[in-house]
Amino acid sequence: EPEVTQTPSHQVTQMGQEVILRCVPISNHLYFYWYRQILGQKVEFLVSFYNNEISEKSEIFDDQFSVERPDGSNFTLKIRSTKLEDSAMYFCASTQGRGTEAFFGQGTRLTVV
């Protein structure tokens, strides 16, 4: 069964450093998403991406964040100048179309120290 894959599974970084979280969406999917889940809280939407541009973003997705599809398979989330409160699980997801079933990756646990 096709799946969304994310790397690394766990990333530890020092406050102020930049991190790049990587995702390989399902190959025939056209919409890509990043969500985050702070420990003990619900899953929160960050950004959606379609046709090489941001389709929707939340208030959380400020200038500290950026997304990119550098090639035909990868989808990345860059967090500049990380803060302690950026520590969370970050999930990538993809869908074939708008409003269709979203497939989530296993997540990257980001720990900012």
Added chain:
Amino acid sequence: GESVGLHLPTLSVQEGDNSIINCAYSNSASDYFIWYKQESGKGPQFIIDIRSNMDKRQGQRVTVLLNKTVKHLSLQIAATQPGDSAVYFCAEPNNAGNMLTFGGGTRLMVKP
């Protein structure tokens, strides 16, 4: 794995019993709803969905009920098994269909 949802409402059931997990939504214009299951250390996994032109939809051992009058959604799991232990979230897409808003989640614990 690390526990998610330390402050989540918890439903504890005996193996073999039926489980009912509830969700309230606020947007009366919402026309599509989804239930996700999240096991410890994993990403959300699609279980079942329902459109607003239906009030009930059945899957394998799961049933989703939608009551639009009171804006309430429920997930029923028949003959609950230990493998059903997880956190369950309801979610709804926005009108553009390009983002999901998740509910707070319910932790289901199945006692053998």
